[in-house]
Amino acid sequence: MNRCLLSILVLCWAVFLGMLLCWAVLLGMYIEQQRTGKFFPDEGVVSFGDDTNVTFAYTEALTIEDLLDAIEQVESRGDPNAVCPDGCCIGAYQLTKDCVDDVNKSWGCEKFTYEDRLDKEISRTIAWSYMLHYVPLAYDTLESRARIHNSGPDGWRNDPRWFVRNRGYTLEDAVTKINNSIAYWELVKSAMEGGNE
DSSP, X not given: OHHHHHHHHHHHHHHHHHHHHHHHHHHHHHHHHHHHSOSSOSEEEEOOSTTXXXXXXXXXXXXXXXXXXXXXXXXHTTOTTOBOTTSSOBTTTTBOHHHHHHHHHHHTSOOOOGGGGGSHHHHHHHHHHHHHHHSOGGGOOHHHHHHHXXXXXXXXXXXXXXXXXXXOOXXXXXXXXXXXXXXXXXXXXXXXXXXXX
């Protein structure tokens, strides 16, 4: 009986060490992604099925800072006092009140105010925090982050059927949402490549 118990303990210990090693590798990948702004290699197509095809082909290392600079240019041309026509999005990153609320929830406190959207540096932090909170680690690319900034927490998704099943969209509305977020990414990508100066 003692040998059986010892075998079980050794097996449990081996499983625990294996899991610990996997977490260490994932943490290392996450830290590298935060440092470089990239989770995947610089070139290629990564396909995760119907919902998550991600295409990227950069020859230079673009970072989250490049992405935030490009989003600022696309959204407001850098104007911290910019207001969209219906008044719901303001500041350099055109942030909504819901965005501020979501970021405060993710921080676990009321760190940001609605007025902070008019402060260029603070609104940059809000935009970054929003993307970081909602992007799934396995799909963390600059494209996913840009599309989340534009289209909300599910903006990175590519499968219209998911929106129909899980968000109650019509198929036409789901396709429109996806196409709009892809078009937004194209604008941001162009700005990152220097085409929106």
